[in-house]
Amino acid sequence: MIGSPAKRVSVQVRTLADSYLYIIWSRSRRYSTKYIVPDDIRPTKRREFHDYFVTHLPSSSLHPDSRGPLAPFHKLPRSASVPHTGEISHSPAAFQPSVDRDTTVVRIPLRSAKHHFGAHSSRGTRPYNEDAYQAGVIDIPAFAKRPPASLTIKKTGTIPVPRESRGADSASGDPQVFYFGIFDGHGGTECSTFLKDWLHEYIQDTAAAFELQSSLQQGSSGQFPRGADPSSGALPIVQGGNSKRIGELEKILVQNWKTLVGGYFKRFVPPHFTHVGKQNSTADVDSGMGVTIEEILEYAFLRTDLEFVSAQAAKRDDEFAKVGQPMHQDDILYGPNRSRSLNIGGVNRFKGGSTASVALISTPTPVPFWHPNAPSSLLVSHVGDTRILLCSTLTGQAIPVTSNHHPSSPIEASRLRRYATTFVTDSFGEERMSGLANTRSFGDVQSKRIGVSAEPEIHRIEMGPAEYSFLVLMSDGVSGTLLDQEVVDIVKEAKTPDQGASDVVKFATEVTREGDNATCLVVRLGGWERRLEGGLGSLGTKESREWRRQEATDPRRSRR
Numbered sequence: 001m002i003g004s005p006a007k008r009v010s011v012q013v014r015t016l017a018d019s020y021l022y023i024i025w026s027r028s029r030r031y032s033t034k035y036i037v038p039d040d041i042r043p044t045k046r047r048e049f050h051d052y053f054v055t056h057l058p059s060s061s062l063h064p065d066s067r068g069p070l071a072p073f074h075k076l077p078r079s080a081s082v083p084h085t086g087e088i089s090h091s092p093a094a095f096q097p098s099v100d101r102d103t104t105v106v107r108i109p110l111r112s113a114k115h116h117f118g119a120h121s122s123r124g125t126r127p128y129n130e131d132a133y134q135a136g137v138i139d140i141p142a143f144a145k146r147p148p149a150s151l152t153i154k155k156t157g158t159i160p161v162p163r164e165s166r167g168a169d170s171a172s173g174d175p176q177v178f179y180f181g182i183f184d185g186h187g188g189t190e191c192s193t194f195l196k197d198w199l200h201e202y203i204q205d206t207a208a209a210f211e212l213q214s215s216l217q218q219g220s221s222g223q224f225p226r227g228a229d230p231s232s233g234a235l236p237i238v239q240g241g242n243s244k245r246i247g248e249l250e251k252i253l254v255q256n257w258k259t260l261v262g263g264y265f266k267r268f269v270p271p272h273f274t275h276v277g278k279q280n281s282t283a284d285v286d287s288g289m290g291v292t293i294e295e296i297l298e299y300a301f302l303r304t305d306l307e308f309v310s311a312q313a314a315k316r317d318d319e320f321a322k323v324g325q326p327m328h329q330d331d332i333l334y335g336p337n338r339s340r341s342l343n344i345g346g347v348n349r350f351k352g353g354s355t356a357s358v359a360l361i362s363t364p365t366p367v368p369f370w371h372p373n374a375p376s377s378l379l380v381s382h383v384g385d386t387r388i389l390l391c392s393t394l395t396g397q398a399i400p401v402t403s404n405h406h407p408s409s410p411i412e413a414s415r416l417r418r419y420a421t422t423f424v425t426d427s428f429g430e431e432r433m434s435g436l437a438n439t440r441s442f443g444d445v446q447s448k449r450i451g452v453s454a455e456p457e458i459h460r461i462e463m464g465p466a467e468y469s470f471l472v473l474m475s476d477g478v479s480g481t482l483l484d485q486e487v488v489d490i491v492k493e494a495k496t497p498d499q500g501a502s503d504v505v506k507f508a509t510e511v512t513r514e515g516d517n518a519t520c521l522v523v524r525l526g527g528w529e530r531r532l533e534g535g536l537g538s539l540g541t542k543e544s545r546e547w548r549r550q551e552a553t554d555p556r557r558s559r560r
Contacts, residue, residue: 050136051110051136052107052136053113053136053137054137054176055368056106057106116524117135117497117521118501119501119519120498120505120520122508122509125515131475131517131518131519132183132195132196134183134196134199135180137177138177138360139204141239142175142362143177143360143379144216144376144377145364147365147375178360178362179358179359180358180359181195181196182356182473182519182521183196183386184386184476186352186354187352188352190345191345191353194354195354195442199304202300206296207296209249210241210242210291210296211242212239213290215362216364236294236460240290241290243275243291250270254268254269254273257306261448261449262449263448270302272292272294272458274295275295297360298381302453305454309445311344311345312344312350312351312445352443355383355438355476356456357381357388359378360378360379361377361379361523369463370526372466372526375465376526378460379459379461380460380461382401382456383440385476386473387400387473389484390470390472391488391492391531393468394534396488397535400484403457404438405438406439415451438452440457463526465526469530470523470525470527471523472487472520472522474504475516475518475520477519481513482504485541486545489542489545491504492538493538497523505518505519505520510553511551
Protein backbone atom coordinates (compact mmCIF):
# COMPACT_ATOMS: atom_id res chain seq x y z
CA MET A 1 0.00 0.00 0.00
CA ILE A 2 1.47 3.34 -1.02
CA GLY A 3 0.11 6.86 -1.33
CA SER A 4 -0.78 9.90 0.74
CA PRO A 5 -2.45 9.60 4.18
CA ALA A 6 -5.75 10.86 2.78
CA LYS A 7 -5.95 8.23 0.08
CA ARG A 8 -4.22 4.83 -0.16
CA VAL A 9 -4.36 2.80 -3.35
CA SER A 10 -2.93 -0.71 -3.69
CA VAL A 11 -0.60 -1.30 -6.59
CA GLN A 12 -0.81 -4.68 -8.27
CA VAL A 13 2.59 -6.07 -9.28
CA ARG A 14 1.97 -7.99 -12.49
CA THR A 15 5.38 -9.45 -13.34
CA LEU A 16 8.75 -10.11 -11.77
CA ALA A 17 10.25 -7.19 -13.66
CA ASP A 18 7.53 -4.89 -12.30
CA SER A 19 8.34 -6.02 -8.78
CA TYR A 20 12.01 -5.18 -9.30
CA LEU A 21 11.05 -1.77 -10.64
CA TYR A 22 8.73 -1.17 -7.71
CA ILE A 23 11.50 -2.00 -5.24
CA ILE A 24 13.88 0.44 -6.89
CA TRP A 25 11.09 3.04 -7.07
CA SER A 26 10.25 2.72 -3.38
CA ARG A 27 13.90 2.69 -2.31
CA SER A 28 14.63 5.82 -4.28
CA ARG A 29 12.09 7.60 -2.05
CA ARG A 30 12.80 5.81 1.20
CA TYR A 31 16.54 6.36 1.01
CA SER A 32 16.46 9.76 -0.67
CA THR A 33 18.08 11.44 2.34
CA LYS A 34 20.86 8.83 2.42
CA TYR A 35 21.52 8.91 -1.32
CA ILE A 36 24.70 10.95 -1.58
CA VAL A 37 25.52 12.49 -4.95
CA PRO A 38 28.81 14.41 -5.03
CA ASP A 39 28.22 17.67 -6.85
CA ASP A 40 31.71 17.61 -8.40
CA ILE A 41 30.92 14.37 -10.25
CA ARG A 42 27.53 15.21 -11.71
CA PRO A 43 27.76 17.67 -14.60
CA THR A 44 25.35 20.50 -13.81
CA LYS A 45 25.67 22.25 -17.14
CA ARG A 46 26.58 20.75 -20.47
CA ARG A 47 29.77 22.20 -21.81
CA GLU A 48 30.46 22.55 -25.48
CA PHE A 49 31.92 19.27 -26.71
CA HIS A 50 35.17 19.66 -28.62
CA ASP A 51 34.20 17.84 -31.82
CA TYR A 52 37.35 19.18 -33.44
CA PHE A 53 41.08 18.77 -33.02
CA VAL A 54 43.70 21.51 -32.95
CA THR A 55 46.77 21.34 -35.15
CA HIS A 56 49.50 23.47 -36.72
CA LEU A 57 49.35 24.48 -40.36
CA PRO A 58 51.78 26.62 -42.37
CA SER A 59 50.75 30.25 -42.56
CA SER A 60 50.82 30.12 -46.36
CA SER A 61 47.90 27.70 -46.35
CA LEU A 62 45.69 30.30 -44.68
CA HIS A 63 46.87 33.63 -46.03
CA PRO A 64 49.62 34.88 -48.39
CA ASP A 65 53.08 35.44 -46.95
CA SER A 66 53.88 39.13 -47.15
CA ARG A 67 57.62 38.39 -46.92
CA GLY A 68 57.58 36.17 -50.00
CA PRO A 69 57.62 37.06 -53.68
CA LEU A 70 54.73 38.70 -55.44
CA ALA A 71 54.24 35.75 -57.79
CA PRO A 72 52.56 32.76 -56.11
CA PHE A 73 54.44 29.47 -55.88
CA HIS A 74 51.95 27.52 -57.93
CA LYS A 75 52.83 29.60 -61.01
CA LEU A 76 56.44 28.48 -60.99
CA PRO A 77 57.52 26.19 -63.83
CA ARG A 78 57.74 22.50 -63.01
CA SER A 79 61.52 22.53 -63.28
CA ALA A 80 61.75 25.17 -60.52
CA SER A 81 59.24 23.62 -58.12
CA VAL A 82 60.30 21.82 -54.95
CA PRO A 83 58.35 18.75 -53.77
CA HIS A 84 56.87 18.68 -50.29
CA THR A 85 59.14 16.65 -47.98
CA GLY A 86 57.37 17.18 -44.64
CA GLU A 87 59.38 20.28 -43.78
CA ILE A 88 58.08 23.82 -43.94
CA SER A 89 57.25 24.51 -47.56
CA HIS A 90 59.41 27.04 -49.32
CA SER A 91 60.42 28.07 -52.81
CA PRO A 92 63.88 27.78 -54.37
CA ALA A 93 66.91 29.63 -53.01
CA ALA A 94 65.65 33.00 -54.21
CA PHE A 95 62.81 32.84 -51.69
CA GLN A 96 64.72 31.72 -48.58
CA PRO A 97 63.28 34.45 -46.29
CA SER A 98 60.00 32.55 -46.21
CA VAL A 99 61.56 29.48 -44.55
CA ASP A 100 61.29 30.85 -41.00
CA ARG A 101 57.68 31.97 -41.15
CA ASP A 102 55.53 30.74 -38.26
CA THR A 103 52.80 28.15 -38.38
CA THR A 104 49.22 28.88 -37.38
CA VAL A 105 47.11 26.91 -34.90
CA VAL A 106 43.74 26.01 -36.40
CA ARG A 107 40.69 23.98 -35.42
CA ILE A 108 39.65 21.19 -37.76
CA PRO A 109 36.18 19.61 -37.24
CA LEU A 110 36.76 15.89 -36.86
CA ARG A 111 33.61 14.90 -38.72
CA SER A 112 34.70 16.99 -41.67
CA ALA A 113 38.19 15.49 -41.77
CA LYS A 114 37.17 12.63 -44.06
CA HIS A 115 40.78 11.48 -44.53
CA HIS A 116 41.10 10.93 -40.78
CA PHE A 117 37.63 9.89 -39.62
CA GLY A 118 34.40 8.64 -41.13
CA ALA A 119 30.96 7.87 -39.66
CA HIS A 120 27.78 6.67 -41.35
CA SER A 121 24.49 5.32 -40.05
CA SER A 122 21.32 3.76 -41.44
CA ARG A 123 18.06 2.90 -39.73
CA GLY A 124 17.58 -0.16 -41.95
CA THR A 125 13.96 -1.28 -41.97
CA ARG A 126 13.25 -0.02 -38.46
CA PRO A 127 10.86 2.92 -37.94
CA TYR A 128 13.63 5.09 -36.48
CA ASN A 129 17.33 4.95 -35.71
CA GLU A 130 18.25 4.23 -32.09
CA ASP A 131 22.02 4.33 -32.69
CA ALA A 132 24.16 7.32 -31.71
CA TYR A 133 27.85 8.15 -31.85
CA GLN A 134 30.30 10.81 -30.73
CA ALA A 135 33.80 11.83 -31.81
CA GLY A 136 36.10 14.58 -30.65
CA VAL A 137 38.66 15.58 -28.03
CA ILE A 138 38.10 15.41 -24.26
CA ASP A 139 39.85 17.43 -21.59
CA ILE A 140 41.70 14.85 -19.46
CA PRO A 141 45.43 14.40 -18.76
CA ALA A 142 47.38 12.08 -21.02
CA PHE A 143 47.48 8.39 -20.11
CA ALA A 144 49.97 7.26 -22.78
CA LYS A 145 53.07 5.31 -21.84
CA ARG A 146 56.00 7.67 -21.58
CA PRO A 147 58.64 6.93 -24.26
CA PRO A 148 62.14 5.85 -23.21
CA ALA A 149 64.58 8.58 -22.30
CA SER A 150 66.76 7.64 -25.28
CA LEU A 151 64.01 8.86 -27.59
CA THR A 152 63.22 12.06 -25.73
CA ILE A 153 66.71 13.44 -25.03
CA LYS A 154 67.54 16.19 -27.49
CA LYS A 155 70.74 15.37 -29.28
CA THR A 156 72.93 17.81 -31.17
CA GLY A 157 72.41 17.67 -34.89
CA THR A 158 69.03 15.97 -34.85
CA ILE A 159 66.33 17.27 -37.14
CA PRO A 160 63.28 18.54 -35.18
CA VAL A 161 59.80 17.34 -36.00
CA PRO A 162 58.15 19.63 -38.56
CA ARG A 163 55.79 22.01 -36.80
CA GLU A 164 52.93 21.38 -39.19
CA SER A 165 53.16 17.64 -38.48
CA ARG A 166 52.21 17.95 -34.83
CA GLY A 167 49.01 18.76 -32.99
CA ALA A 168 48.62 21.61 -30.58
CA ASP A 169 48.76 20.90 -26.87
CA SER A 170 45.61 20.83 -24.74
CA ALA A 171 44.86 23.32 -21.97
CA SER A 172 46.76 21.15 -19.47
CA GLY A 173 49.88 21.13 -21.65
CA ASP A 174 49.51 17.46 -22.65
CA PRO A 175 48.87 16.18 -26.16
CA GLN A 176 45.20 15.97 -27.03
CA VAL A 177 43.23 12.86 -25.98
CA PHE A 178 40.81 11.71 -28.68
CA TYR A 179 37.41 10.23 -27.83
CA PHE A 180 35.27 7.98 -30.03
CA GLY A 181 32.04 6.37 -28.87
CA ILE A 182 29.20 4.35 -30.35
CA PHE A 183 25.89 3.69 -28.57
CA ASP A 184 23.14 1.25 -29.59
CA GLY A 185 19.84 1.97 -27.88
CA HIS A 186 16.98 -0.47 -27.39
CA GLY A 187 13.44 0.45 -26.48
CA GLY A 188 13.98 4.00 -27.68
CA THR A 189 16.61 6.68 -28.17
CA GLU A 190 16.49 8.24 -24.72
CA CYS A 191 19.41 6.32 -23.21
CA SER A 192 21.69 6.30 -26.27
CA THR A 193 21.18 10.04 -26.75
CA PHE A 194 21.92 10.65 -23.07
CA LEU A 195 25.20 8.72 -23.37
CA LYS A 196 26.14 10.57 -26.53
CA ASP A 197 25.65 13.94 -24.83
CA TRP A 198 26.88 13.22 -21.31
CA LEU A 199 29.18 10.18 -21.00
CA HIS A 200 32.30 12.12 -21.97
CA GLU A 201 31.31 14.79 -19.43
CA TYR A 202 31.24 12.21 -16.64
CA ILE A 203 34.68 10.96 -17.71
CA GLN A 204 36.10 14.48 -17.64
CA ASP A 205 34.49 15.31 -14.29
CA THR A 206 35.67 12.04 -12.75
CA ALA A 207 39.26 12.73 -13.83
CA ALA A 208 39.01 16.21 -12.30
CA ALA A 209 37.47 14.93 -9.03
CA PHE A 210 40.13 12.23 -8.71
CA GLU A 211 42.80 14.88 -9.42
CA LEU A 212 44.28 12.72 -12.15
CA GLN A 213 47.79 13.71 -13.17
CA SER A 214 49.49 13.22 -16.51
CA SER A 215 51.28 9.94 -17.19
CA LEU A 216 53.96 11.91 -19.06
CA GLN A 217 55.24 13.52 -15.89
CA GLN A 218 58.37 12.21 -14.24
CA GLY A 219 57.56 9.32 -11.91
CA SER A 220 54.13 8.53 -13.37
CA SER A 221 54.86 6.30 -16.36
CA GLY A 222 56.20 2.84 -15.70
CA GLN A 223 54.54 2.40 -12.31
CA PHE A 224 52.27 -0.61 -12.03
CA PRO A 225 49.64 -1.58 -9.45
CA ARG A 226 50.68 -3.62 -6.49
CA GLY A 227 50.80 -7.32 -7.16
CA ALA A 228 50.93 -6.83 -10.94
CA ASP A 229 53.46 -8.63 -13.11
CA PRO A 230 55.07 -6.17 -15.56
CA SER A 231 56.27 -9.09 -17.72
CA SER A 232 52.70 -10.11 -18.55
CA GLY A 233 52.32 -7.40 -21.18
CA ALA A 234 50.54 -4.02 -21.26
CA LEU A 235 49.30 -3.30 -17.74
CA PRO A 236 47.53 -0.31 -16.20
CA ILE A 237 49.88 2.57 -15.48
CA VAL A 238 49.44 4.25 -12.12
CA GLN A 239 49.12 8.02 -12.40
CA GLY A 240 49.03 10.62 -9.70
CA GLY A 241 45.77 11.27 -7.87
CA ASN A 242 44.14 12.11 -4.54
CA SER A 243 43.91 8.63 -3.01
CA LYS A 244 41.88 9.71 0.01
CA ARG A 245 39.32 11.51 -2.13
CA ILE A 246 39.13 8.59 -4.57
CA GLY A 247 38.45 6.14 -1.76
CA GLU A 248 35.63 8.27 -0.39
CA LEU A 249 33.94 8.64 -3.77
CA GLU A 250 34.22 4.94 -4.62
CA LYS A 251 32.76 3.95 -1.25
CA ILE A 252 29.83 6.32 -1.76
CA LEU A 253 29.17 4.97 -5.25
CA VAL A 254 29.18 1.32 -4.15
CA GLN A 255 26.92 2.15 -1.20
CA ASN A 256 24.49 4.02 -3.45
CA TRP A 257 24.16 1.01 -5.77
CA LYS A 258 23.61 -1.27 -2.79
CA THR A 259 21.00 1.04 -1.23
CA LEU A 260 19.09 2.02 -4.34
CA VAL A 261 18.98 -1.28 -6.24
CA GLY A 262 20.18 -4.10 -3.99
CA GLY A 263 20.08 -7.64 -5.36
CA TYR A 264 23.20 -8.19 -7.45
CA PHE A 265 24.77 -5.00 -6.07
CA LYS A 266 24.63 -6.07 -2.40
CA ARG A 267 27.99 -7.79 -2.75
CA PHE A 268 29.17 -5.84 -5.77
CA VAL A 269 32.76 -4.52 -5.79
CA PRO A 270 34.00 -3.20 -9.17
CA PRO A 271 37.22 -5.00 -10.19
CA HIS A 272 39.17 -1.81 -10.92
CA PHE A 273 38.22 -0.07 -7.65
CA THR A 274 41.52 -0.34 -5.75
CA HIS A 275 40.70 2.34 -3.16
CA VAL A 276 37.49 0.95 -1.62
CA GLY A 277 38.09 0.38 2.07
CA LYS A 278 41.47 2.15 1.92
CA GLN A 279 40.37 5.76 2.30
CA ASN A 280 41.11 5.66 6.03
CA SER A 281 44.49 4.00 5.59
CA THR A 282 47.18 6.63 6.03
CA ALA A 283 49.85 4.23 4.78
CA ASP A 284 48.38 4.13 1.28
CA VAL A 285 47.96 7.89 1.20
CA ASP A 286 51.48 8.55 2.41
CA SER A 287 52.95 6.10 -0.07
CA GLY A 288 51.44 8.09 -2.92
CA MET A 289 49.21 5.35 -4.32
CA GLY A 290 47.66 6.91 -7.39
CA VAL A 291 44.94 5.93 -9.81
CA THR A 292 44.74 4.25 -13.22
CA ILE A 293 42.79 5.48 -16.19
CA GLU A 294 40.91 2.17 -16.09
CA GLU A 295 39.63 3.08 -12.63
CA ILE A 296 38.53 6.47 -13.94
CA LEU A 297 36.51 4.90 -16.75
CA GLU A 298 34.87 2.27 -14.56
CA TYR A 299 33.79 4.89 -12.04
CA ALA A 300 32.47 7.18 -14.79
CA PHE A 301 30.46 4.36 -16.41
CA LEU A 302 28.90 3.25 -13.12
CA ARG A 303 28.19 6.82 -12.05
CA THR A 304 26.51 7.60 -15.37
CA ASP A 305 24.34 4.48 -15.13
CA LEU A 306 23.40 5.26 -11.53
CA GLU A 307 22.27 8.75 -12.48
CA PHE A 308 20.16 7.41 -15.34
CA VAL A 309 18.58 4.55 -13.34
CA SER A 310 17.80 6.68 -10.29
CA ALA A 311 16.20 9.34 -12.48
CA GLN A 312 13.93 6.76 -14.14
CA ALA A 313 12.99 5.16 -10.82
CA ALA A 314 11.98 8.53 -9.43
CA LYS A 315 9.49 9.13 -12.22
CA ARG A 316 5.86 8.07 -12.12
CA ASP A 317 4.65 5.56 -14.64
CA ASP A 318 1.30 4.02 -15.58
CA GLU A 319 1.13 1.68 -12.58
CA PHE A 320 1.67 4.60 -10.22
CA ALA A 321 -0.32 7.23 -12.11
CA LYS A 322 -3.48 6.81 -9.99
CA VAL A 323 -1.69 6.93 -6.65
CA GLY A 324 -2.48 10.03 -4.64
CA GLN A 325 0.71 11.99 -4.06
CA PRO A 326 1.40 15.41 -2.56
CA MET A 327 1.98 18.34 -4.86
CA HIS A 328 5.63 19.18 -5.57
CA GLN A 329 6.72 15.90 -3.97
CA ASP A 330 9.91 15.84 -6.02
CA ASP A 331 11.05 19.10 -4.47
CA ILE A 332 10.10 17.82 -1.03
CA LEU A 333 11.88 14.47 -1.36
CA TYR A 334 14.90 15.40 -3.37
CA GLY A 335 15.40 19.10 -3.12
CA PRO A 336 16.47 21.46 -5.93
CA ASN A 337 19.77 19.70 -6.60
CA ARG A 338 18.21 16.26 -6.91
CA SER A 339 15.19 17.34 -8.99
CA ARG A 340 17.49 18.53 -11.79
CA SER A 341 18.23 14.94 -12.78
CA LEU A 342 14.57 13.92 -13.12
CA ASN A 343 14.54 15.09 -16.75
CA ILE A 344 17.20 12.53 -17.68
CA GLY A 345 15.75 10.19 -20.29
CA GLY A 346 12.66 12.26 -21.02
CA VAL A 347 9.59 13.24 -19.03
CA ASN A 348 8.16 9.74 -18.59
CA ARG A 349 9.96 6.72 -17.21
CA PHE A 350 12.18 5.05 -19.82
CA LYS A 351 12.49 1.30 -19.30
CA GLY A 352 14.88 0.65 -22.18
CA GLY A 353 18.63 1.04 -22.29
CA SER A 354 21.71 1.22 -24.46
CA THR A 355 25.04 -0.46 -25.09
CA ALA A 356 28.25 1.56 -25.33
CA SER A 357 31.75 1.15 -26.74
CA VAL A 358 34.23 3.95 -26.15
CA ALA A 359 37.78 4.27 -27.49
CA LEU A 360 40.29 6.78 -26.10
CA ILE A 361 43.62 7.45 -27.83
CA SER A 362 46.52 9.23 -26.15
CA THR A 363 49.98 9.95 -27.54
CA PRO A 364 53.22 10.60 -25.62
CA THR A 365 54.25 13.38 -28.01
CA PRO A 366 52.36 16.11 -29.87
CA VAL A 367 52.66 14.08 -33.08
CA PRO A 368 49.06 12.91 -33.85
CA PHE A 369 48.23 9.22 -33.55
CA TRP A 370 47.59 8.87 -37.30
CA HIS A 371 51.19 9.82 -38.13
CA PRO A 372 53.21 6.76 -39.33
CA ASN A 373 56.00 7.46 -36.82
CA ALA A 374 53.79 8.09 -33.78
CA PRO A 375 53.28 5.51 -30.99
CA SER A 376 50.03 5.79 -29.04
CA SER A 377 47.96 4.14 -26.32
CA LEU A 378 44.45 2.86 -27.05
CA LEU A 379 41.99 2.37 -24.19
CA VAL A 380 38.69 0.61 -24.91
CA SER A 381 35.77 0.59 -22.45
CA HIS A 382 32.89 -1.60 -23.56
CA VAL A 383 29.37 -2.57 -22.43
CA GLY A 384 26.98 -4.73 -24.48
CA ASP A 385 27.31 -6.01 -28.05
CA THR A 386 28.61 -3.02 -29.97
CA ARG A 387 31.99 -3.95 -31.40
CA ILE A 388 35.48 -2.50 -31.93
CA LEU A 389 38.06 -3.89 -34.37
CA LEU A 390 41.67 -3.16 -35.23
CA CYS A 391 43.32 -3.97 -38.56
CA SER A 392 46.88 -5.27 -38.32
CA THR A 393 49.20 -3.63 -40.84
CA LEU A 394 51.51 -6.65 -40.94
CA THR A 395 48.96 -9.44 -41.48
CA GLY A 396 45.87 -7.55 -42.62
CA GLN A 397 43.78 -9.52 -40.12
CA ALA A 398 40.87 -8.16 -38.10
CA ILE A 399 41.66 -8.04 -34.38
CA PRO A 400 38.56 -7.83 -32.16
CA VAL A 401 39.06 -5.67 -29.10
CA THR A 402 35.65 -6.29 -27.48
CA SER A 403 33.45 -9.32 -26.78
CA ASN A 404 29.67 -9.56 -26.78
CA HIS A 405 28.06 -9.49 -23.35
CA HIS A 406 25.41 -12.13 -24.03
CA PRO A 407 24.01 -14.90 -21.79
CA SER A 408 25.81 -17.42 -24.01
CA SER A 409 29.19 -16.03 -22.89
CA PRO A 410 30.73 -18.33 -20.25
CA ILE A 411 32.04 -15.36 -18.27
CA GLU A 412 28.65 -13.66 -18.23
CA ALA A 413 26.80 -16.89 -17.49
CA SER A 414 28.95 -17.62 -14.44
CA ARG A 415 28.56 -14.04 -13.26
CA LEU A 416 24.76 -14.02 -13.41
CA ARG A 417 23.41 -17.53 -12.90
CA ARG A 418 23.12 -17.11 -9.16
CA TYR A 419 20.89 -14.06 -9.71
CA ALA A 420 19.10 -14.72 -13.02
CA THR A 421 16.65 -17.52 -12.39
CA THR A 422 15.61 -17.85 -16.03
CA PHE A 423 17.82 -18.10 -19.09
CA VAL A 424 15.49 -18.67 -22.04
CA THR A 425 16.20 -19.34 -25.71
CA ASP A 426 14.20 -17.36 -28.26
CA SER A 427 12.98 -18.51 -31.67
CA PHE A 428 16.32 -17.52 -33.26
CA GLY A 429 18.26 -19.80 -30.92
CA GLU A 430 19.73 -16.93 -28.89
CA GLU A 431 19.75 -17.00 -25.11
CA ARG A 432 18.04 -14.14 -23.32
CA MET A 433 17.80 -13.06 -19.72
CA SER A 434 14.71 -11.20 -18.57
CA GLY A 435 13.90 -10.59 -22.22
CA LEU A 436 17.27 -8.93 -22.91
CA ALA A 437 19.96 -10.10 -25.31
CA ASN A 438 22.67 -8.14 -23.44
CA THR A 439 23.80 -8.92 -19.91
CA ARG A 440 25.52 -5.54 -19.55
CA SER A 441 23.97 -2.24 -20.56
CA PHE A 442 23.09 1.23 -19.41
CA GLY A 443 19.51 1.74 -18.25
CA ASP A 444 17.19 -1.30 -18.27
CA VAL A 445 15.96 -0.33 -14.82
CA GLN A 446 13.73 -3.42 -14.57
CA SER A 447 16.70 -5.78 -14.78
CA LYS A 448 19.28 -4.05 -12.58
CA ARG A 449 18.64 -6.22 -9.52
CA ILE A 450 19.54 -9.39 -11.42
CA GLY A 451 22.89 -8.02 -12.57
CA VAL A 452 22.38 -6.18 -15.87
CA SER A 453 24.97 -3.56 -14.99
CA ALA A 454 27.15 -1.07 -16.83
CA GLU A 455 30.44 -2.31 -15.37
CA PRO A 456 32.71 -2.01 -18.42
CA GLU A 457 35.10 -4.47 -20.00
CA ILE A 458 38.33 -2.47 -20.33
CA HIS A 459 41.34 -3.21 -22.52
CA ARG A 460 44.52 -1.21 -23.00
CA ILE A 461 46.60 -1.63 -26.17
CA GLU A 462 49.98 -0.02 -26.76
CA MET A 463 50.13 0.73 -30.49
CA GLY A 464 53.54 0.99 -32.09
CA PRO A 465 54.26 3.25 -35.09
CA ALA A 466 52.14 2.08 -38.06
CA GLU A 467 51.37 -1.20 -36.25
CA TYR A 468 47.67 -0.91 -37.05
CA SER A 469 46.01 0.51 -40.15
CA PHE A 470 42.66 1.67 -38.79
CA LEU A 471 40.11 1.32 -36.01
CA VAL A 472 36.46 0.37 -36.59
CA LEU A 473 33.55 0.92 -34.19
CA MET A 474 30.18 -0.56 -35.18
CA SER A 475 26.75 -1.41 -33.81
CA ASP A 476 25.30 -4.92 -33.87
CA GLY A 477 23.42 -4.03 -37.05
CA VAL A 478 26.82 -4.38 -38.74
CA SER A 479 28.62 -6.93 -36.56
CA GLY A 480 25.55 -9.20 -36.48
CA THR A 481 25.43 -9.28 -40.29
CA LEU A 482 29.07 -9.19 -41.41
CA LEU A 483 32.13 -11.09 -40.27
CA ASP A 484 34.95 -9.12 -38.69
CA GLN A 485 37.27 -9.82 -41.62
CA GLU A 486 34.60 -8.75 -44.10
CA VAL A 487 34.29 -5.39 -42.37
CA VAL A 488 38.05 -4.87 -42.40
CA ASP A 489 38.41 -5.89 -46.05
CA ILE A 490 35.68 -3.47 -47.11
CA VAL A 491 37.47 -0.60 -45.40
CA LYS A 492 40.77 -1.61 -47.04
CA GLU A 493 39.29 -1.01 -50.49
CA ALA A 494 38.13 2.50 -49.63
CA LYS A 495 40.20 5.59 -50.40
CA THR A 496 39.30 7.40 -47.17
CA PRO A 497 37.96 6.35 -43.75
CA ASP A 498 34.75 8.21 -44.54
CA GLN A 499 34.22 6.15 -47.69
CA GLY A 500 35.08 2.99 -45.76
CA ALA A 501 32.40 3.67 -43.13
CA SER A 502 29.87 4.39 -45.87
CA ASP A 503 30.71 1.21 -47.79
CA VAL A 504 30.41 -0.95 -44.66
CA VAL A 505 26.97 0.42 -43.80
CA LYS A 506 25.75 0.10 -47.39
CA PHE A 507 26.91 -3.51 -47.69
CA ALA A 508 25.47 -4.47 -44.29
CA THR A 509 22.13 -2.88 -45.16
CA GLU A 510 22.11 -4.61 -48.53
CA VAL A 511 22.74 -8.17 -47.32
CA THR A 512 20.99 -8.11 -43.94
CA ARG A 513 17.92 -10.19 -43.17
CA GLU A 514 16.99 -8.44 -39.91
CA GLY A 515 17.09 -4.81 -41.09
CA ASP A 516 18.52 -3.53 -37.80
CA ASN A 517 20.01 -0.07 -37.35
CA ALA A 518 23.56 -0.04 -38.73
CA THR A 519 26.26 2.44 -37.69
CA CYS A 520 29.98 2.33 -38.46
CA LEU A 521 32.89 4.58 -37.45
CA VAL A 522 36.34 4.29 -39.07
CA VAL A 523 39.39 5.99 -37.54
CA ARG A 524 42.64 6.31 -39.46
CA LEU A 525 45.78 5.02 -37.74
CA GLY A 526 49.47 5.17 -38.64
CA GLY A 527 49.45 2.23 -41.06
CA TRP A 528 46.58 3.48 -43.23
CA GLU A 529 48.67 3.89 -46.36
CA ARG A 530 49.87 0.27 -46.03
CA ARG A 531 46.45 -1.28 -45.34
CA LEU A 532 46.55 -3.44 -48.49
CA GLU A 533 50.06 -4.81 -47.97
CA GLY A 534 49.39 -7.32 -45.18
CA GLY A 535 48.28 -10.87 -45.98
CA LEU A 536 45.94 -11.10 -48.96
CA GLY A 537 44.94 -7.49 -48.80
CA SER A 538 41.19 -7.34 -49.33
CA LEU A 539 41.03 -10.48 -51.49
CA GLY A 540 40.50 -12.87 -48.58
CA THR A 541 36.74 -12.27 -48.45
CA LYS A 542 36.16 -10.76 -51.89
CA GLU A 543 34.49 -13.85 -53.38
CA SER A 544 32.27 -14.45 -50.37
CA ARG A 545 31.17 -10.81 -50.37
CA GLU A 546 30.31 -10.95 -54.06
CA TRP A 547 28.31 -14.11 -53.47
CA ARG A 548 26.42 -12.52 -50.59
CA ARG A 549 25.65 -9.47 -52.69
CA GLN A 550 24.30 -11.59 -55.55
CA GLU A 551 22.19 -13.63 -53.16
CA ALA A 552 20.77 -10.48 -51.59
CA THR A 553 19.75 -9.07 -54.96
CA ASP A 554 18.26 -12.37 -56.17
CA PRO A 555 14.50 -11.82 -56.66
CA ARG A 556 13.89 -15.41 -55.55
CA ARG A 557 15.26 -14.59 -52.09
CA SER A 558 11.89 -13.28 -50.89
CA ARG A 559 10.25 -16.64 -51.66
CA ARG A 560 12.53 -18.58 -49.35
